[in-house]
Amino acid sequence: MLSKIGRLDAESRKELDGLIAQIFDLLDQGKEKKAEKKLIGISATPNYFIREYLGKELIKYNDQKKIYPVIKKMISDRIYGVRATALFYYNQKFREDPDKILNILEDTFDSIPWEAESIINEMWKHYPDKMKAKMSSWVESEHSKKRALSFHGMENIAQSDPGFIMNFISKAIDDDTMEVQKKITHILTQVARANPIIVYPYIREWLSEANDKRIKTIWVSMKKLANIVVQKNRREKSQEFVLLTQQTINDWLNDENENVAKMGSKLSHIIRK
Numbered sequence: 001m002l003s004k005i006g007r008l009d010a011e012s013r014k015e016l017d018g019l020i021a022q023i024f025d026l027l028d029q030g031k032e033k034k035a036e037k038k039l040i041g042i043s044a045t046p047n048y049f050i051r052e053y054l055g056k057e058l059i060k061y062n063d064q065k066k067i068y069p070v071i072k073k074m075i076s077d078r079i080y081g082v083r084a085t086a087l088f089y090y091n092q093k094f095r096e097d098p099d100k101i102l103n104i105l106e107d108t109f110d111s112i113p114w115e116a117e118s119i120i121n122e123m124w125k126h127y128p129d130k131m132k133a134k135m136s137s138w139v140e141s142e143h144s145k146k147r148a149l150s151f152h153g154m155e156n157i158a159q160s161d162p163g164f165i166m167n168f169i170s171k172a173i174d175d176d177t178m179e180v181q182k183k184i185t186h187i188l189t190q191v192a193r194a195n196p197i198i199v200y201p202y203i204r205e206w207l208s209e210a211n212d213k214r215i216k217t218i219w220v221s222m223k224k225l226a227n228i229v230v231q232k233n234r235r236e237k238s239q240e241f242v243l244l245t246q247q248t249i250n251d252w253l254n255d256e257n258e259n260v261a262k263m264g265s266k267l268s269h270i271i272r273k
Contacts, residue, residue: 008049016042016050020057027066036070043074043085048114051081055088064093075108083108084115091119098127102134109149121153128157132164139168144177151183155190162195166202173206174214181217188221193228196244204248208257215259222263226270246271 002012019042026035043054061067067089074086087108094100101119109116124131131153138150151172154165169184192199203218210218229245249271252264 002045002047002050004046006047006049008053012050013053016053016057020054024061027061027063032066032070035066036073039070039085040074040077040079040082044079044081046081048084051084051115052088055085056092058089059092076111080112083112087112087115087119098123098130102130110143110145113145113149116149117152120149121156124153124156128161132157132161136168139172144175144179147172147175148177148179148183151180151187154187155194158187158191158194162191162198165191166199170202170206173217174211176213184217185220185224188218189224192221192225192245193238193241196241196248200244200248204252204255204260207259207263210259215263219263219266222267223270226267229271 002015008016019038023035023039023042026032026038039054039058043051045051058067058071071086071089074082075090077083077086087104090104091101094104101123105116105119120131135150135154138146141147141150151168154168158165165187169188172180172184175181175184188199188203192203203222206214207218225245226249229242249264249267252260253268255261255264
């Protein structure tokens with residue numbers, strides 16, 4: 001019996017392979033309706049890993065013309081798991097065509113959010129230039145969930161292109177929605193840990209002309225970074241990060257800008273505990 005939660009073990013994969021073989025046999029016999037019913041029944045599961053495995057394995061069927069019409073219906077099914085399975089199929093089918101995948105995500109990011117996040121994260125690893133271009137348009141969207149999703153997975157380029165990330169954040173630093181603000185504070189923390197020498201001058205500039213909302217956004221990130229500095233666990237930080245964070249906070253203490261000086265003062269209480 002397949003589990004409703006958790007990763008798949010060897011026994012679960014074996015069971016799934018048997019069920020997938022049954023679907024393929026039905027398709028071979030021309031029994032498309034029965035195959036579709038069985039496929040939907042399996043994919044209508046709360047288990048993310050079953051949906052992922054099933055969607056990817058469907059691409060192995062030798063006559064994709066029989067599978068494709070079913071997937072086109074599944075992607076807009078009322079059941080989340082069915083939609084998610086279809087998205088994993090598309091991602092596998094077009095894994096060498098990032099433009100195609102991104103176009104599909106344009107239509108499904110809101111209806112299949114968990115899987116969309118997973119796929120977007122992987123695409124940052126393999127197609128960073130494509131993602132930079134596409135997410136630069138998403139961050140300008142009227143849809144707040146789309147704007148928030150434009151930040152997802154960006155930590156994959158925190159080391160290689162921190163300047164892009166900081167300029168990207170600049171476009172959304174004053175976004176009114178909590179969802180976007182949470183994404184900003186997360187990625188800001190990640191990129192600062194990876195490349196503090198690039199990040200802190202940007203933050204100082206944002207602070208110098210910040211309103212209360214922007215100050216709060218920056219405080220959430222800087223407070224987390226300051227707490228990392230004082231953690232005993234060395235695996236969480238590099239020496240460069242520690243030294244530059246301490247130096248930045250000390251410099252901000254005496255900054256001529258009131259916002260910057262106040263932030264420095266609050267942060268200094270953390271690192272001097």
